[in-house]
Amino acid sequence: MSYHEILNTILTHRKRIFKITFITTIILFLILFLVYPVTYESPATILPPEQENTGSLGSLLKGQDFSSLLTGGLSNANSQLYVEILKSRSAAEYVVKKHNLIEYFDSDNLQEAAEEISDRLNININKEGIITLSVSVKTSLFPKFIEDEDSIKKFSAELTNSFVEALDIINREKITSKAKKAREYIETELLKTRSTLDSVEVALMTFQERNKTVALPEQISAAIDAAAKIKSEIMQTEIEIGLMKSNLREDSRQLQLLNKKLEQLREQYNRMELGSQDYLLAFKEVPELGKELATLLREIKIQNEVYMLLQQEYYKEKIQENRDLPTVDVLDAAIPPLKKSAPKTVFSTITGGIFIFLAMSLFVVFGEMQKVKYLHKNEDKKN
Numbered sequence: 001m002s003y004h005e006i007l008n009t010i011l012t013h014r015k016r017i018f019k020i021t022f023i024t025t026i027i028l029f030l031i032l033f034l035v036y037p038v039t040y041e042s043p044a045t046i047l048p049p050e051q052e053n054t055g056s057l058g059s060l061l062k063g064q065d066f067s068s069l070l071t072g073g074l075s076n077a078n079s080q081l082y083v084e085i086l087k088s089r090s091a092a093e094y095v096v097k098k099h100n101l102i103e104y105f106d107s108d109n110l111q112e113a114a115e116e117i118s119d120r121l122n123i124n125i126n127k128e129g130i131i132t133l134s135v136s137v138k139t140s141l142f143p144k145f146i147e148d149e150d151s152i153k154k155f156s157a158e159l160t161n162s163f164v165e166a167l168d169i170i171n172r173e174k175i176t177s178k179a180k181k182a183r184e185y186i187e188t189e190l191l192k193t194r195s196t197l198d199s200v201e202v203a204l205m206t207f208q209e210r211n212k213t214v215a216l217p218e219q220i221s222a223a224i225d226a227a228a229k230i231k232s233e234i235m236q237t238e239i240e241i242g243l244m245k246s247n248l249r250e251d252s253r254q255l256q257l258l259n260k261k262l263e264q265l266r267e268q269y270n271r272m273e274l275g276s277q278d279y280l281l282a283f284k285e286v287p288e289l290g291k292e293l294a295t296l297l298r299e300i301k302i303q304n305e306v307y308m309l310l311q312q313e314y315y316k317e318k319i320q321e322n323r324d325l326p327t328v329d330v331l332d333a334a335i336p337p338l339k340k341s342a343p344k345t346v347f348s349t350i351t352g353g354i355f356i357f358l359a360m361s362l363f364v365v366f367g368e369m370q371k372v373k374y375l376h377k378n379e380d381k382k383n
Contacts, residue, residue, distance in 0.1 A: 006365050009364060009365050009368045010361050010364065010365065013364045016360075016364070017357065017360045017361055017364060018357075020356070020360050021353060021356045021357045021360055024353075024356045025349060025352060025353035025356060028348075028349055028352045028353070028356075029345065029349040032343050032345045032348055032349060033345055034142065035141055035142055036141075036343055037138045037139045037140060037141060038138070038139045038149070038152075038340045038342070038343070039136050039137065039138050039139075039340060039341050039342040039343070040136075040137050040149075040152055040153050040156040040337050040340055040341060041122065041134040041135065041136050041137075041156060041160075041337060041341040042134055042135075042153070042156040042157035042159075042160050042334040042335060042336060042337050043132050043133065043134040043160065043332075043334060044132070044133055044134070044160045044161060044163075044164055044330065044332060044333055044334040045130060045131070045132050045330070045331040045332040046082065046130070046131040046132075046133070046164065046167070046328060046329065046330055046331065047129075047130060047329040047330075047331050048078060048079040048082075048128070048129030048130060048131075049078040049079070049081075049082065049329075078129070079125055079129035079130070079131055080125065082131055082167060082171070082328075083123055083125060083131060085166075085167050085170050085171060086121065086123055086131075086133060086163055086166070086167055087118065087121070087123070088170070089111075089114055089118075090166070090170055091163060091166035091167060091170060092114035092115070092117050092118045092121075092166075093110055093111075093114045094162070094165070094166040094169065094170075095117055095159060095162045095163055095166060096110060096113045096114050096117055097110070098162050098165075099158070099159065099162065101113045101116070101117055105117075117135070117159070120135050120136045120137070121133065121134075121135055121163065122134050122135070122136065130331065133160060133163060133164070134156070134160050134334070135156060135159040135160050135163065136156075136341070136342075137152055137155055137156040137159065139152055150336070153336035153337055154336045156334075156336070156337065157334040157335050157336050157337075158334075160334035161333055161334045164328060164330060164333070164334075167328050168327055168328040171327045171328060172327045175327060179317050180317075181243075182243055182313075182317050183314065183317035183318060185239070185242055185243060186239065186310055186313050186314045186317060187314060189235075189239065189310055190307070190310040190311060190314055193303055193306050193307045193310060194307060196303050197300065197303040197304065197307055200296060200299045200300050200303060201300060203296055204293075204296040204297070204300060207292065207293060207296060223298075224294060224297055224298040224301055225301065227269065227298050227301075227302065228298065228301035228302045228304075228305045229305065230265060230268055230269045231269060231302040231305065231306065232302070232305035232306050232309055233265055234262065234265045234266060234269060235306045235309065235310075236309060237258055237261055237262045237265060238262065239310075239313075240258055241255065241258050241259065241262065244258070
Protein backbone atom coordinates (compact mmCIF):
# COMPACT_ATOMS: atom_id res chain seq x y z
CA MET A 1 0.00 0.00 0.00
CA SER A 2 1.51 3.32 -1.11
CA TYR A 3 1.73 6.53 0.90
CA HIS A 4 -1.08 8.11 -1.16
CA GLU A 5 -3.30 5.09 -0.66
CA ILE A 6 -2.73 5.21 3.12
CA LEU A 7 -3.54 8.94 3.21
CA ASN A 8 -6.63 8.41 1.04
CA THR A 9 -7.82 5.60 3.35
CA ILE A 10 -7.47 7.83 6.43
CA LEU A 11 -9.35 10.69 4.72
CA THR A 12 -12.09 8.33 3.57
CA HIS A 13 -12.67 7.09 7.13
CA ARG A 14 -11.87 10.39 8.84
CA LYS A 15 -15.31 10.76 10.40
CA ARG A 16 -15.06 7.37 12.06
CA ILE A 17 -11.48 8.00 13.20
CA PHE A 18 -12.20 11.47 14.62
CA LYS A 19 -15.42 10.28 16.29
CA ILE A 20 -13.69 7.42 18.14
CA THR A 21 -10.66 9.64 18.95
CA PHE A 22 -12.88 12.39 20.36
CA ILE A 23 -15.01 10.05 22.48
CA THR A 24 -11.97 8.14 23.76
CA THR A 25 -10.11 11.37 24.56
CA ILE A 26 -13.07 12.70 26.53
CA ILE A 27 -13.22 9.43 28.47
CA LEU A 28 -9.46 9.66 29.14
CA PHE A 29 -9.88 13.24 30.38
CA LEU A 30 -12.71 12.25 32.72
CA ILE A 31 -10.68 9.34 34.08
CA LEU A 32 -7.66 11.56 34.76
CA PHE A 33 -9.79 14.35 36.22
CA LEU A 34 -12.24 12.35 38.33
CA VAL A 35 -10.93 8.81 38.84
CA TYR A 36 -7.12 8.70 38.66
CA PRO A 37 -5.21 9.26 41.96
CA VAL A 38 -3.68 12.73 42.35
CA THR A 39 -0.05 13.11 43.43
CA TYR A 40 1.25 16.06 45.47
CA GLU A 41 4.87 16.99 46.14
CA SER A 42 6.05 19.70 48.50
CA PRO A 43 9.75 20.48 47.91
CA ALA A 44 12.24 21.69 50.51
CA THR A 45 15.65 23.18 49.72
CA ILE A 46 18.81 22.62 51.77
CA LEU A 47 22.03 24.63 51.46
CA PRO A 48 25.33 22.71 51.18
CA PRO A 49 27.31 22.23 54.42
CA GLU A 50 29.61 25.11 55.31
CA GLN A 51 33.30 24.47 54.74
CA GLU A 52 35.88 24.89 57.46
CA ASN A 53 39.62 25.21 57.05
CA THR A 54 41.34 21.90 57.61
CA GLY A 55 44.87 20.95 58.55
CA SER A 56 44.90 22.49 62.04
CA LEU A 57 44.25 20.83 65.37
CA GLY A 58 41.19 23.01 66.05
CA SER A 59 39.38 21.93 62.90
CA LEU A 60 40.18 18.27 63.52
CA LEU A 61 39.02 18.40 67.13
CA LYS A 62 35.71 20.14 66.32
CA GLY A 63 34.29 16.90 65.06
CA GLN A 64 34.59 18.06 61.46
CA ASP A 65 33.98 15.48 58.77
CA PHE A 66 37.32 14.19 57.45
CA SER A 67 35.84 13.80 53.96
CA SER A 68 37.03 17.33 53.17
CA LEU A 69 40.59 16.12 53.68
CA LEU A 70 40.06 13.48 51.05
CA THR A 71 37.95 15.41 48.54
CA GLY A 72 39.59 18.79 48.65
CA GLY A 73 36.70 20.39 50.55
CA LEU A 74 34.31 20.47 47.60
CA SER A 75 30.80 21.47 48.65
CA ASN A 76 29.28 18.89 46.29
CA ALA A 77 31.09 16.11 48.14
CA ASN A 78 29.55 17.07 51.47
CA SER A 79 26.17 17.67 49.83
CA GLN A 80 26.37 14.14 48.45
CA LEU A 81 26.93 12.96 52.03
CA TYR A 82 23.64 14.68 52.96
CA VAL A 83 21.93 12.90 50.06
CA GLU A 84 23.16 9.51 51.24
CA ILE A 85 21.92 10.23 54.78
CA LEU A 86 18.49 11.16 53.39
CA LYS A 87 18.40 7.88 51.44
CA SER A 88 19.43 5.84 54.46
CA ARG A 89 17.16 3.40 56.28
CA SER A 90 17.66 5.36 59.51
CA ALA A 91 16.12 8.50 57.97
CA ALA A 92 13.21 6.55 56.48
CA GLU A 93 12.51 4.77 59.77
CA TYR A 94 12.50 8.11 61.62
CA VAL A 95 9.79 9.44 59.27
CA VAL A 96 7.79 6.18 59.49
CA LYS A 97 7.80 6.24 63.29
CA LYS A 98 6.95 9.94 63.53
CA HIS A 99 3.88 9.67 61.28
CA ASN A 100 2.87 6.07 62.01
CA LEU A 101 3.24 5.14 58.33
CA ILE A 102 3.07 1.39 58.98
CA GLU A 103 -0.68 1.76 59.32
CA TYR A 104 -0.89 4.41 56.56
CA PHE A 105 0.82 2.13 54.00
CA ASP A 106 -0.85 -0.97 55.43
CA SER A 107 2.62 -2.49 55.81
CA ASP A 108 3.53 -5.59 57.78
CA ASN A 109 6.52 -4.07 59.60
CA LEU A 110 8.76 -1.03 60.01
CA GLN A 111 11.23 -2.08 57.33
CA GLU A 112 8.54 -2.52 54.69
CA ALA A 113 7.07 0.92 55.46
CA ALA A 114 10.57 2.45 55.37
CA GLU A 115 11.16 1.00 51.90
CA GLU A 116 7.83 2.40 50.73
CA ILE A 117 8.55 5.94 51.94
CA SER A 118 12.09 5.77 50.49
CA ASP A 119 10.62 4.93 47.08
CA ARG A 120 8.47 8.06 47.30
CA LEU A 121 11.42 10.31 48.20
CA ASN A 122 12.72 12.47 45.35
CA ILE A 123 16.13 14.14 45.69
CA ASN A 124 17.99 16.45 43.31
CA ILE A 125 21.33 18.20 43.75
CA ASN A 126 22.57 21.02 41.51
CA LYS A 127 26.14 21.98 40.62
CA GLU A 128 26.29 24.46 43.53
CA GLY A 129 25.55 21.63 45.97
CA ILE A 130 22.03 22.83 46.85
CA ILE A 131 19.72 19.89 47.59
CA THR A 132 16.01 19.81 46.72
CA LEU A 133 13.90 17.00 48.18
CA SER A 134 10.22 16.11 48.20
CA VAL A 135 7.95 13.18 49.06
CA SER A 136 5.22 12.05 46.67
CA VAL A 137 1.84 11.55 48.34
CA LYS A 138 -1.00 9.97 46.34
CA THR A 139 -4.71 10.09 46.94
CA SER A 140 -6.99 7.11 46.44
CA LEU A 141 -9.23 6.61 43.39
CA PHE A 142 -11.98 9.20 42.85
CA PRO A 143 -10.07 11.91 44.79
CA LYS A 144 -12.64 14.60 43.93
CA PHE A 145 -15.32 12.70 45.84
CA ILE A 146 -13.44 10.88 48.62
CA GLU A 147 -10.20 12.61 49.65
CA ASP A 148 -9.70 15.92 51.43
CA GLU A 149 -7.04 17.41 49.12
CA ASP A 150 -5.98 20.07 51.63
CA SER A 151 -5.01 17.42 54.17
CA ILE A 152 -3.04 15.50 51.51
CA LYS A 153 -1.18 18.68 50.56
CA LYS A 154 -0.35 19.36 54.19
CA PHE A 155 0.74 15.75 54.71
CA SER A 156 3.17 15.93 51.77
CA ALA A 157 4.81 19.00 53.33
CA GLU A 158 5.01 17.32 56.73
CA LEU A 159 6.71 14.24 55.30
CA THR A 160 9.29 16.33 53.43
CA ASN A 161 10.07 18.41 56.53
CA SER A 162 10.36 15.21 58.57
CA PHE A 163 13.11 13.98 56.23
CA VAL A 164 14.92 17.27 56.80
CA GLU A 165 14.56 16.74 60.57
CA ALA A 166 15.92 13.20 60.20
CA LEU A 167 18.94 14.54 58.29
CA ASP A 168 19.56 17.13 61.00
CA ILE A 169 19.31 14.59 63.83
CA ILE A 170 21.53 11.98 62.18
CA ASN A 171 24.11 14.57 61.15
CA ARG A 172 24.14 16.11 64.64
CA GLU A 173 24.59 12.69 66.23
CA LYS A 174 27.50 12.02 63.89
CA ILE A 175 29.19 15.30 64.80
CA THR A 176 28.47 14.83 68.51
CA SER A 177 29.91 11.33 68.34
CA LYS A 178 33.13 12.67 66.85
CA ALA A 179 33.27 15.45 69.44
CA LYS A 180 32.75 12.91 72.22
CA LYS A 181 35.52 10.71 70.86
CA ALA A 182 37.88 13.68 70.63
CA ARG A 183 36.89 14.88 74.10
CA GLU A 184 37.55 11.46 75.66
CA TYR A 185 40.93 11.23 73.93
CA ILE A 186 41.94 14.72 75.11
CA GLU A 187 40.61 14.01 78.60
CA THR A 188 42.93 11.00 78.92
CA GLU A 189 45.94 13.06 77.83
CA LEU A 190 44.87 15.88 80.15
CA LEU A 191 44.87 13.58 83.19
CA LYS A 192 48.31 12.22 82.29
CA THR A 193 49.71 15.74 81.86
CA ARG A 194 48.16 16.93 85.13
CA SER A 195 49.70 14.00 86.98
CA THR A 196 53.14 14.67 85.46
CA LEU A 197 52.88 18.38 86.22
CA ASP A 198 51.98 17.70 89.86
CA SER A 199 54.97 15.39 90.22
CA VAL A 200 57.40 17.93 88.72
CA GLU A 201 56.03 20.76 90.87
CA VAL A 202 56.54 18.67 94.00
CA ALA A 203 60.09 17.85 92.87
CA LEU A 204 60.83 21.56 92.27
CA MET A 205 59.43 22.47 95.68
CA THR A 206 61.61 19.84 97.33
CA PHE A 207 64.66 21.05 95.41
CA GLN A 208 64.11 24.70 96.40
CA GLU A 209 63.60 23.78 100.05
CA ARG A 210 66.82 21.79 100.02
CA ASN A 211 69.04 24.11 97.99
CA LYS A 212 67.42 27.51 98.44
CA THR A 213 67.76 29.76 95.35
CA VAL A 214 69.96 29.06 92.33
CA ALA A 215 70.23 31.69 89.62
CA LEU A 216 70.23 30.68 85.95
CA PRO A 217 71.76 32.58 83.01
CA GLU A 218 69.36 34.34 80.68
CA GLN A 219 70.38 32.07 77.80
CA ILE A 220 69.28 29.03 79.78
CA SER A 221 65.91 30.63 80.59
CA ALA A 222 65.43 31.38 76.89
CA ALA A 223 66.36 27.77 76.03
CA ILE A 224 63.80 26.50 78.52
CA ASP A 225 61.08 28.57 76.86
CA ALA A 226 62.13 27.32 73.41
CA ALA A 227 62.12 23.71 74.58
CA ALA A 228 58.66 24.13 76.10
CA LYS A 229 57.32 25.55 72.86
CA ILE A 230 58.73 22.67 70.79
CA LYS A 231 57.39 20.12 73.28
CA SER A 232 53.89 21.62 73.08
CA GLU A 233 54.08 21.38 69.27
CA ILE A 234 55.08 17.73 69.62
CA MET A 235 52.07 17.10 71.86
CA GLN A 236 49.77 18.93 69.47
CA THR A 237 51.01 16.83 66.53
CA GLU A 238 50.63 13.61 68.54
CA ILE A 239 47.00 14.50 69.29
CA GLU A 240 46.32 15.17 65.60
CA ILE A 241 47.81 11.80 64.67
CA GLY A 242 45.84 10.04 67.41
CA LEU A 243 42.55 11.49 66.15
CA MET A 244 43.28 10.92 62.47
CA LYS A 245 44.31 7.27 62.88
CA SER A 246 40.69 6.26 63.46
CA ASN A 247 39.55 8.01 60.28
CA LEU A 248 42.41 7.54 57.80
CA ARG A 249 44.52 4.64 56.64
CA GLU A 250 48.08 4.26 57.87
CA ASP A 251 49.47 4.93 54.38
CA SER A 252 47.44 8.11 53.84
CA ARG A 253 49.39 11.22 52.84
CA GLN A 254 48.02 13.28 55.76
CA LEU A 255 49.30 10.78 58.33
CA GLN A 256 52.65 10.44 56.59
CA LEU A 257 53.15 14.21 56.61
CA LEU A 258 52.20 14.46 60.29
CA ASN A 259 54.50 11.58 61.23
CA LYS A 260 57.37 13.26 59.37
CA LYS A 261 56.64 16.54 61.14
CA LEU A 262 56.58 14.74 64.51
CA GLU A 263 59.92 13.08 63.78
CA GLN A 264 61.53 16.44 62.92
CA LEU A 265 60.14 18.08 66.07
CA ARG A 266 61.44 15.25 68.24
CA GLU A 267 64.92 15.51 66.66
CA GLN A 268 64.88 19.25 67.30
CA TYR A 269 63.79 18.70 70.90
CA ASN A 270 66.42 15.99 71.48
CA ARG A 271 69.17 18.37 70.37
CA MET A 272 68.07 20.70 73.17
CA GLU A 273 68.19 18.02 75.84
CA LEU A 274 70.51 18.79 78.75
CA GLY A 275 74.06 17.64 78.08
CA SER A 276 73.65 17.52 74.29
CA GLN A 277 76.58 18.84 72.25
CA ASP A 278 74.27 21.12 70.28
CA TYR A 279 72.85 22.69 73.43
CA LEU A 280 73.65 26.30 74.23
CA LEU A 281 77.32 26.69 75.11
CA ALA A 282 76.52 28.79 78.14
CA PHE A 283 74.70 25.85 79.69
CA LYS A 284 77.94 23.85 79.93
CA GLU A 285 79.21 26.34 82.47
CA VAL A 286 76.21 25.92 84.76
CA PRO A 287 76.92 24.02 87.97
CA GLU A 288 75.20 20.71 88.66
CA LEU A 289 72.61 22.37 90.89
CA GLY A 290 71.82 24.78 88.09
CA LYS A 291 71.40 21.92 85.65
CA GLU A 292 69.02 20.15 87.97
CA LEU A 293 67.02 23.34 88.51
CA ALA A 294 66.95 24.03 84.76
CA THR A 295 65.66 20.52 84.11
CA LEU A 296 62.86 20.94 86.63
CA LEU A 297 61.90 24.41 85.42
CA ARG A 298 61.93 23.29 81.80
CA GLU A 299 59.73 20.28 82.56
CA ILE A 300 57.24 22.47 84.45
CA LYS A 301 57.21 24.95 81.59
CA ILE A 302 56.62 22.15 79.06
CA GLN A 303 53.86 20.51 81.06
CA ASN A 304 52.15 23.85 81.65
CA GLU A 305 52.19 24.62 77.92
CA VAL A 306 50.79 21.19 77.09
CA TYR A 307 48.21 21.34 79.86
CA MET A 308 46.92 24.74 78.71
CA LEU A 309 46.64 23.47 75.14
CA LEU A 310 44.75 20.34 76.17
CA GLN A 311 42.48 22.20 78.57
CA GLN A 312 41.51 24.72 75.88
CA GLU A 313 40.66 21.99 73.37
CA TYR A 314 38.90 19.92 76.04
CA TYR A 315 36.36 22.65 76.79
CA LYS A 316 35.85 23.27 73.07
CA GLU A 317 34.91 19.63 72.65
CA LYS A 318 32.64 19.71 75.71
CA ILE A 319 30.72 22.64 74.23
CA GLN A 320 30.55 20.95 70.82
CA GLU A 321 29.37 17.70 72.33
CA ASN A 322 26.58 19.24 74.38
CA ARG A 323 25.33 21.94 72.08
CA ASP A 324 21.87 21.50 70.55
CA LEU A 325 21.96 23.67 67.42
CA PRO A 326 20.59 22.75 63.99
CA THR A 327 23.40 21.52 61.73
CA VAL A 328 21.35 21.57 58.51
CA ASP A 329 20.82 24.97 56.91
CA VAL A 330 17.34 24.96 55.32
CA LEU A 331 16.87 27.53 52.56
CA ASP A 332 13.16 26.82 51.97
CA ALA A 333 11.07 24.58 54.21
CA ALA A 334 8.31 22.53 52.59
CA ILE A 335 4.85 24.11 52.51
CA PRO A 336 1.55 22.66 51.17
CA PRO A 337 1.70 22.84 47.35
CA LEU A 338 -0.83 24.89 45.38
CA LYS A 339 -0.91 22.49 42.43
CA LYS A 340 -0.71 18.75 41.96
CA SER A 341 2.45 17.26 40.48
CA ALA A 342 0.62 14.42 38.70
CA PRO A 343 -1.25 13.62 36.64
CA LYS A 344 -0.82 16.47 34.13
CA THR A 345 -4.43 16.26 32.99
CA VAL A 346 -4.37 18.56 29.95
CA PHE A 347 -0.97 17.45 28.68
CA SER A 348 -1.76 13.77 29.24
CA THR A 349 -5.15 14.15 27.53
CA ILE A 350 -3.64 15.83 24.45
CA THR A 351 -0.85 13.28 24.26
CA GLY A 352 -3.30 10.43 24.74
CA GLY A 353 -5.58 11.89 22.05
CA ILE A 354 -2.71 11.98 19.55
CA PHE A 355 -1.78 8.36 20.30
CA ILE A 356 -5.46 7.30 20.00
CA PHE A 357 -5.73 9.08 16.64
CA LEU A 358 -2.58 7.36 15.34
CA ALA A 359 -3.72 4.00 16.68
CA MET A 360 -7.15 4.35 15.07
CA SER A 361 -5.57 5.41 11.76
CA LEU A 362 -3.29 2.37 11.79
CA PHE A 363 -6.21 0.15 12.69
CA VAL A 364 -8.30 1.46 9.77
CA VAL A 365 -5.39 1.23 7.31
CA PHE A 366 -4.59 -2.30 8.46
CA GLY A 367 -8.29 -3.23 8.12
CA GLU A 368 -8.42 -1.89 4.56
CA MET A 369 -5.25 -3.76 3.67
CA GLN A 370 -6.81 -6.98 4.93
CA LYS A 371 -9.95 -6.31 2.85
CA VAL A 372 -7.88 -5.71 -0.30
CA LYS A 373 -5.96 -8.94 0.28
CA TYR A 374 -9.23 -10.83 0.81
CA LEU A 375 -10.76 -9.45 -2.41
CA HIS A 376 -7.67 -10.31 -4.43
CA LYS A 377 -7.69 -13.81 -2.98
CA ASN A 378 -11.34 -14.35 -3.95
CA GLU A 379 -10.73 -13.02 -7.48
CA ASP A 380 -7.81 -15.41 -7.90
CA LYS A 381 -10.02 -18.33 -6.85
CA LYS A 382 -12.72 -17.34 -9.37
CA ASN A 383 -10.21 -17.07 -12.17
